[in-house]
Amino acid sequence: MCNAFKAYVSTWTMGINNIEAIRNIAEVGFKHVELWPEIDMKDKLNALNEVIESYGIRIWSLHAPFSGLNIASIDEELRNHALTAIIEYIHYANKLNANVVVVHPSSGYAQSMIEYSKGLEKLKNSLQTLAREAADNNIVLAFENMIDKHKPEKSRIGAYVLELKSLINDMNLENVGICLDTGHSNINKMIPAVEAYWAADDLITIHMNDNLGITDDHLIPTEGNINWKEFINALRLIKYRGPLVMEVNSKGMPLKTLLKLKEVCKKLSLTW
Numbered sequence: 001m002c003n004a005f006k007a008y009v010s011t012w013t014m015g016i017n018n019i020e021a022i023r024n025i026a027e028v029g030f031k032h033v034e035l036w037p038e039i040d041m042k043d044k045l046n047a048l049n050e051v052i053e054s055y056g057i058r059i060w061s062l063h064a065p066f067s068g069l070n071i072a073s074i075d076e077e078l079r080n081h082a083l084t085a086i087i088e089y090i091h092y093a094n095k096l097n098a099n100v101v102v103v104h105p106s107s108g109y110a111q112s113m114i115e116y117s118k119g120l121e122k123l124k125n126s127l128q129t130l131a132r133e134a135a136d137n138n139i140v141l142a143f144e145n146m147i148d149k150h151k152p153e154k155s156r157i158g159a160y161v162l163e164l165k166s167l168i169n170d171m172n173l174e175n176v177g178i179c180l181d182t183g184h185s186n187i188n189k190m191i192p193a194v195e196a197y198w199a200a201d202d203l204i205t206i207h208m209n210d211n212l213g214i215t216d217d218h219l220i221p222t223e224g225n226i227n228w229k230e231f232i233n234a235l236r237l238i239k240y241r242g243p244l245v246m247e248v249n250s251k252g253m254p255l256k257t258l259l260k261l262k263e264v265c266k267k268l269s270l271t272w
Protein backbone atom coordinates (compact mmCIF):
# COMPACT_ATOMS: atom_id res chain seq x y z
CA MET A 1 0.00 0.00 0.00
CA CYS A 2 1.36 3.43 -0.85
CA ASN A 3 1.18 6.14 1.81
CA ALA A 4 1.44 3.48 4.52
CA PHE A 5 2.30 4.68 8.00
CA LYS A 6 5.74 3.83 9.27
CA ALA A 7 6.63 1.92 12.42
CA TYR A 8 9.67 3.04 14.39
CA VAL A 9 10.82 1.42 17.63
CA SER A 10 11.69 2.79 21.06
CA THR A 11 14.93 1.34 22.43
CA TRP A 12 13.26 0.94 25.86
CA THR A 13 13.48 -2.77 26.88
CA MET A 14 14.92 -3.77 23.48
CA GLY A 15 18.42 -4.31 24.93
CA ILE A 16 20.41 -3.79 28.13
CA ASN A 17 21.30 -0.31 26.85
CA ASN A 18 20.61 1.89 23.83
CA ILE A 19 23.51 0.52 21.82
CA GLU A 20 22.49 -3.11 22.25
CA ALA A 21 18.85 -2.18 21.59
CA ILE A 22 19.81 -0.44 18.32
CA ARG A 23 21.64 -3.61 17.23
CA ASN A 24 18.61 -5.78 18.02
CA ILE A 25 16.21 -3.38 16.32
CA ALA A 26 18.41 -3.21 13.20
CA GLU A 27 18.84 -6.99 13.12
CA VAL A 28 15.08 -7.45 12.78
CA GLY A 29 14.96 -4.84 10.01
CA PHE A 30 13.48 -1.71 11.58
CA LYS A 31 15.18 1.49 10.42
CA HIS A 32 14.29 4.27 12.87
CA VAL A 33 14.40 4.52 16.65
CA GLU A 34 13.47 6.63 19.63
CA LEU A 35 16.24 6.59 22.24
CA TRP A 36 15.36 5.93 25.86
CA PRO A 37 17.12 8.22 28.41
CA GLU A 38 20.36 6.83 29.86
CA ILE A 39 22.39 8.17 32.79
CA ASP A 40 25.62 8.23 30.80
CA MET A 41 24.11 9.43 27.50
CA LYS A 42 26.62 12.29 27.36
CA ASP A 43 29.60 9.92 27.20
CA LYS A 44 27.93 7.71 24.62
CA LEU A 45 27.11 10.22 21.89
CA ASN A 46 30.09 9.22 19.72
CA ALA A 47 29.47 5.50 20.20
CA LEU A 48 25.78 6.01 19.37
CA ASN A 49 26.61 7.92 16.20
CA GLU A 50 29.00 5.12 15.19
CA VAL A 51 26.51 2.34 15.80
CA ILE A 52 23.64 4.03 13.96
CA GLU A 53 25.90 4.70 11.01
CA SER A 54 27.18 1.15 10.78
CA TYR A 55 23.65 -0.31 11.06
CA GLY A 56 21.96 2.24 8.80
CA ILE A 57 19.63 3.39 11.57
CA ARG A 58 18.22 6.90 12.02
CA ILE A 59 17.35 8.42 15.37
CA TRP A 60 13.96 10.09 14.98
CA SER A 61 13.51 11.14 18.59
CA LEU A 62 14.95 11.14 22.10
CA HIS A 63 12.82 10.53 25.15
CA ALA A 64 13.86 13.16 27.70
CA PRO A 65 14.56 11.87 31.22
CA PHE A 66 11.57 12.07 33.57
CA SER A 67 12.30 10.19 36.82
CA GLY A 68 12.11 12.69 39.66
CA LEU A 69 11.85 15.56 37.17
CA ASN A 70 8.85 17.88 37.13
CA ILE A 71 8.75 20.90 34.83
CA ALA A 72 5.33 21.83 36.28
CA SER A 73 6.69 21.92 39.85
CA ILE A 74 5.67 24.90 41.98
CA ASP A 75 9.07 24.58 43.68
CA GLU A 76 11.41 26.70 41.55
CA GLU A 77 14.50 24.74 42.50
CA LEU A 78 12.92 21.45 41.45
CA ARG A 79 11.52 22.99 38.28
CA ASN A 80 14.93 24.40 37.28
CA HIS A 81 16.58 21.08 38.02
CA ALA A 82 14.15 19.40 35.61
CA LEU A 83 14.65 22.07 32.94
CA THR A 84 18.43 21.69 33.08
CA ALA A 85 18.20 17.93 32.57
CA ILE A 86 15.83 18.26 29.61
CA ILE A 87 17.86 21.06 27.98
CA GLU A 88 20.86 18.71 28.03
CA TYR A 89 18.81 16.19 26.05
CA ILE A 90 17.88 18.87 23.51
CA HIS A 91 21.63 19.34 22.97
CA TYR A 92 22.17 15.57 22.66
CA ALA A 93 19.31 15.36 20.14
CA ASN A 94 21.04 17.97 18.02
CA LYS A 95 24.35 16.06 18.19
CA LEU A 96 22.58 12.82 17.19
CA ASN A 97 20.75 14.49 14.27
CA ALA A 98 17.39 13.61 15.82
CA ASN A 99 14.24 15.58 14.97
CA VAL A 100 12.22 15.42 18.16
CA VAL A 101 12.57 15.38 21.96
CA VAL A 102 9.63 13.85 23.84
CA VAL A 103 8.89 15.52 27.19
CA HIS A 104 6.55 14.63 30.07
CA PRO A 105 4.58 17.79 30.99
CA SER A 106 4.50 16.88 34.69
CA SER A 107 5.36 14.28 37.27
CA GLY A 108 3.20 13.25 40.21
CA TYR A 109 -0.29 14.49 40.96
CA ALA A 110 -1.55 17.91 42.05
CA GLN A 111 -3.25 17.62 45.45
CA SER A 112 -5.99 20.15 44.70
CA MET A 113 -7.38 22.22 41.84
CA ILE A 114 -5.50 25.24 43.22
CA GLU A 115 -2.26 23.33 43.06
CA TYR A 116 -3.19 22.14 39.58
CA SER A 117 -3.72 25.68 38.29
CA LYS A 118 -0.48 26.93 39.88
CA GLY A 119 1.39 24.02 38.31
CA LEU A 120 -0.14 24.77 34.94
CA GLU A 121 1.27 28.32 35.09
CA LYS A 122 4.71 26.90 35.91
CA LEU A 123 4.39 24.51 32.99
CA LYS A 124 3.73 27.46 30.67
CA ASN A 125 6.98 29.09 31.82
CA SER A 126 8.84 25.84 31.29
CA LEU A 127 7.37 25.41 27.83
CA GLN A 128 8.59 28.84 26.82
CA THR A 129 12.12 28.11 28.04
CA LEU A 130 12.30 24.68 26.42
CA ALA A 131 10.77 25.83 23.11
CA ARG A 132 13.39 28.56 22.76
CA GLU A 133 16.22 26.13 23.49
CA ALA A 134 14.78 23.58 21.07
CA ALA A 135 14.46 26.17 18.29
CA ASP A 136 18.12 27.13 18.73
CA ASN A 137 19.02 23.46 18.30
CA ASN A 138 16.74 22.70 15.37
CA ILE A 139 14.59 20.39 17.48
CA VAL A 140 10.83 19.99 17.77
CA LEU A 141 9.40 19.25 21.22
CA ALA A 142 6.58 16.75 21.68
CA PHE A 143 4.67 16.82 24.97
CA GLU A 144 3.24 13.44 25.96
CA ASN A 145 -0.23 12.83 27.41
CA MET A 146 0.09 11.41 30.93
CA ILE A 147 -1.92 8.97 33.07
CA ASP A 148 -4.54 10.74 35.21
CA LYS A 149 -6.22 9.51 38.42
CA HIS A 150 -9.60 11.09 37.71
CA LYS A 151 -9.79 12.77 41.11
CA PRO A 152 -9.62 16.50 41.92
CA GLU A 153 -7.07 15.82 44.67
CA LYS A 154 -5.00 13.72 42.28
CA SER A 155 -4.92 15.47 38.94
CA ARG A 156 -2.05 15.05 36.57
CA ILE A 157 -1.08 18.15 34.63
CA GLY A 158 -1.03 17.38 30.91
CA ALA A 159 -2.92 14.08 31.02
CA TYR A 160 -5.14 14.83 28.05
CA VAL A 161 -4.51 15.83 24.47
CA LEU A 162 -6.95 18.74 24.55
CA GLU A 163 -5.20 20.14 27.62
CA LEU A 164 -1.82 20.02 25.85
CA LYS A 165 -3.28 21.35 22.63
CA SER A 166 -4.83 24.42 24.23
CA LEU A 167 -1.56 25.16 26.04
CA ILE A 168 0.49 24.92 22.86
CA ASN A 169 -1.96 26.91 20.75
CA ASP A 170 -2.49 29.64 23.37
CA MET A 171 1.24 30.17 23.56
CA ASN A 172 1.76 30.21 19.81
CA LEU A 173 4.81 27.98 19.94
CA GLU A 174 5.80 26.81 16.50
CA ASN A 175 8.23 24.04 17.29
CA VAL A 176 6.08 22.39 19.96
CA GLY A 177 3.48 19.66 19.50
CA ILE A 178 2.04 16.50 20.96
CA CYS A 179 3.24 12.93 21.47
CA LEU A 180 0.15 10.73 21.83
CA ASP A 181 0.74 7.69 24.02
CA THR A 182 -2.10 5.36 23.01
CA GLY A 183 -1.80 3.31 26.22
CA HIS A 184 -2.06 6.36 28.50
CA SER A 185 -5.09 7.50 26.49
CA ASN A 186 -6.75 4.11 26.94
CA ILE A 187 -6.12 4.08 30.71
CA ASN A 188 -7.62 7.58 30.94
CA LYS A 189 -10.81 6.11 29.42
CA MET A 190 -10.31 8.22 26.33
CA ILE A 191 -10.40 6.77 22.84
CA PRO A 192 -6.92 6.95 21.25
CA ALA A 193 -8.48 7.53 17.79
CA VAL A 194 -10.45 10.49 19.15
CA GLU A 195 -7.45 11.98 20.93
CA ALA A 196 -5.42 11.64 17.70
CA TYR A 197 -8.24 13.40 15.84
CA TRP A 198 -8.26 16.20 18.41
CA ALA A 199 -4.47 16.59 18.29
CA ALA A 200 -4.74 17.00 14.48
CA ASP A 201 -1.96 19.22 13.12
CA ASP A 202 -0.25 19.32 16.50
CA LEU A 203 0.38 15.57 16.49
CA ILE A 204 4.13 15.12 15.98
CA THR A 205 4.81 11.60 17.15
CA ILE A 206 3.06 8.60 18.69
CA HIS A 207 3.96 6.11 21.42
CA MET A 208 2.09 3.09 20.12
CA ASN A 209 1.32 0.45 22.74
CA ASP A 210 -1.67 -1.49 23.97
CA ASN A 211 -3.28 -2.40 27.32
CA LEU A 212 -6.60 -3.46 28.82
CA GLY A 213 -7.45 0.04 30.04
CA ILE A 214 -6.33 -0.65 33.62
CA THR A 215 -2.54 -0.71 33.94
CA ASP A 216 0.24 0.76 31.79
CA ASP A 217 1.31 -2.61 30.38
CA HIS A 218 2.93 -1.40 27.14
CA LEU A 219 1.70 -4.49 25.31
CA ILE A 220 2.30 -5.17 21.64
CA PRO A 221 -0.51 -3.50 19.64
CA THR A 222 -3.41 -6.00 19.16
CA GLU A 223 -2.68 -7.67 22.54
CA GLY A 224 -4.91 -5.23 24.46
CA ASN A 225 -8.31 -3.72 23.79
CA ILE A 226 -7.45 -0.63 21.70
CA ASN A 227 -9.22 -0.48 18.34
CA TRP A 228 -6.26 -0.08 15.96
CA LYS A 229 -8.25 0.05 12.76
CA GLU A 230 -10.17 3.01 14.10
CA PHE A 231 -6.93 4.59 15.32
CA ILE A 232 -5.19 4.31 11.95
CA ASN A 233 -8.29 5.64 10.21
CA ALA A 234 -8.14 8.70 12.46
CA LEU A 235 -4.50 9.23 11.46
CA ARG A 236 -5.56 9.15 7.80
CA LEU A 237 -8.34 11.64 8.46
CA ILE A 238 -5.96 14.17 10.00
CA LYS A 239 -3.37 13.48 7.27
CA TYR A 240 -0.79 12.51 9.88
CA ARG A 241 2.72 12.44 8.42
CA GLY A 242 4.73 11.24 11.42
CA PRO A 243 5.71 7.76 12.57
CA LEU A 244 4.17 5.20 14.93
CA VAL A 245 6.87 4.61 17.54
CA MET A 246 6.42 1.18 19.11
CA GLU A 247 6.95 1.67 22.86
CA VAL A 248 6.53 -1.91 23.96
CA ASN A 249 7.71 -3.86 27.01
CA SER A 250 9.73 -6.84 25.72
CA LYS A 251 9.80 -8.43 29.21
CA GLY A 252 13.41 -9.47 28.64
CA MET A 253 12.80 -10.95 25.18
CA PRO A 254 13.74 -8.18 22.74
CA LEU A 255 14.32 -10.25 19.60
CA LYS A 256 11.17 -12.32 20.03
CA THR A 257 9.19 -9.13 20.70
CA LEU A 258 10.68 -7.31 17.71
CA LEU A 259 9.80 -10.21 15.39
CA LYS A 260 6.26 -10.23 16.75
CA LEU A 261 6.07 -6.45 16.25
CA LYS A 262 6.99 -6.91 12.62
CA GLU A 263 4.16 -9.41 12.13
CA VAL A 264 1.73 -6.98 13.75
CA CYS A 265 2.97 -4.19 11.45
CA LYS A 266 2.17 -6.36 8.44
CA LYS A 267 -1.30 -7.08 9.83
CA LEU A 268 -1.95 -3.36 10.35
CA SER A 269 -0.44 -2.45 6.93
CA LEU A 270 2.40 -0.45 8.48
CA THR A 271 5.82 -0.36 6.84
CA TRP A 272 9.14 0.25 8.60
Ligand SMILES: [Mn+2]
Nearest residue numbers: 144181207247
Ligand atom coordinates in the same frame (compact mmCIF):
# COMPACT_ATOMS: atom_id res chain seq x y z
MN1 LIG B 1 5.07 6.86 26.36
